[in-house]
Amino acid sequence: MTRHWIAVGAVLATLGACVLPDAQEPTGVGPGLLGQDGPYGALVLHEQMRLGVEGSRRVTLVLPYRARGDVESLPEQVPAVVFVQGGLVQRDRYVWLARHLATRGFAVALPEYTGWLAFFEPGVTRAAADHLETRLGRAARGMVIVGHSLGGVMAVRGALTDTRFSGLALLASQAADGDDVENYRLPMVSIAGTADTSQPLDAARKSWERFGGNATLAVVEDLTHFAWTQRGYDPTVLRETEPQPDDLDAVRLRALYVLDAFLESTLRGDVAAASALRSVPLPPQGVTLEVRP
Numbered sequence: 296m297t298r299h300w301i302a303v304g305a306v307l308a309t310l311g312a313c314v315l316p317d318a319q320e321p322t323g324v325g326p327g328l329l330g331q332d333g334p335y336g337a338l339v340l341h342e343q344m345r346l347g348v349e350g351s352r353r354v355t356l357v358l359p360y361r362a363r364g365d366v367e368s369l370p371e372q373v374p375a376v377v378f379v380q381g382g383l384v385q386r387d388r389y390v391w392l393a394r395h396l397a398t399r400g401f402a403v404a405l406p407e408y409t410g411w412l413a414f415f416e417p418g419v420t421r422a423a424a425d426h427l428e429t430r431l432g433r434a435a436r437g438m439v440i441v442g443h444s445l446g447g448v449m450a451v452r453g454a455l456t457d458t459r460f461s462g463l464a465l466l467a468s469q470a471a472d473g474d475d476v477e478n479y480r481l482p483m484v485s486i487a488g489t490a491d492t493s494q495p496l497d498a499a500r501k502s503w504e505r506f507g508g509n510a511t512l513a514v515v516e517d518l519t520h521f522a523w524t525q526r527g528y529d530p531t532v533l534r535e536t537e538p539q540p541d542d543l544d545a546v547r548l549r550a551l552y553v554l555d556a557f558l559e560s561t562l563r564g565d566v567a568a569a570s571a572l573r574s575v576p577l578p579p580q581g582v583t584l585e586v587r588p
Contacts, residue, residue: 330552333399335359344426357393374562381444388525462561469502488518492537513553516581
């Protein structure tokens with residue numbers, strides 16, 4: 296048992312509780328349809344990760360666990376996701392999404408960027424990958440990088456420069472003009488929305504067309520730019536002026552269907568999930584898929 300988990304156990308004993316307050320208990324029901332929560336619990340931890348030789352940075356980890364009341368019970372194999380937040384959006388607003396992925400057995404790292412801008416700190420993304428590898432230890436099994444909005448630009452650069460990432464997912468985002476994505480051959484998915492007023496669908500499509508192959512474009516009906524963030528809308532945050540869908544949960548279900556299929560196929564080699572990204576069987580109503588082999 297690591298020192299971290301010993302500390303967790305001590306806290307739980309002190310509180311006289313069986314789980315941490317910020318833990319979603321496992322259901323044991325699964326594996327869960329694409330787009331829906333899976334059988335695992337989701338534990339949210341706020342930690343310090345090493346950055347450079349002497350520096351450190353905060354990171355939110357959301358980890359899966361198997362047994363009710365036992366937050367130490369990691370699955371035997373845990374694929375991982377490094378998530379790069381959108382510009383000027385706090386990383387905590389993506390915890391709902393990280394929880395969902397954790398219930399499906401994925402570990403998620405949400406690193407902190409100065410000023411909520413990943414654009415100026417590419418080293419933080421690499422540090423988050425290092426931290427995940429250290430924390431998961433023998434349970435680690437593959438890693439992808441996911442980015443929302445401006446964070447997607449940095450996720451592309453992470454995918455191009457860090458060989459630990461075996462795939463790339465862009466959420467309402469695109470590659471920068473100068474990035475050499477034409478030679479990128481690993482799996483990638485770009486999820487775009489018809490109601491996104493910040494990331495035009497045409498721009499997302501043109502970016503996707505540049506990728507060398509093994510690339511999927513998913514167009515989700517009524518998906519807005521900030522549907523990926525907590526509550527989907529917050530009038531206190533700059534630029535959030537787009538109209539919100541009448542049924543945010545239904546729109547998110549369609550978007551998560553695609554993201555889940557991508558992660559399951561890329562990190563677990565799930566054949567059924569890979570077929571779902573090729574429209575076999577047909578995707579849910581409101582999702583259009585285009586594939587470049």
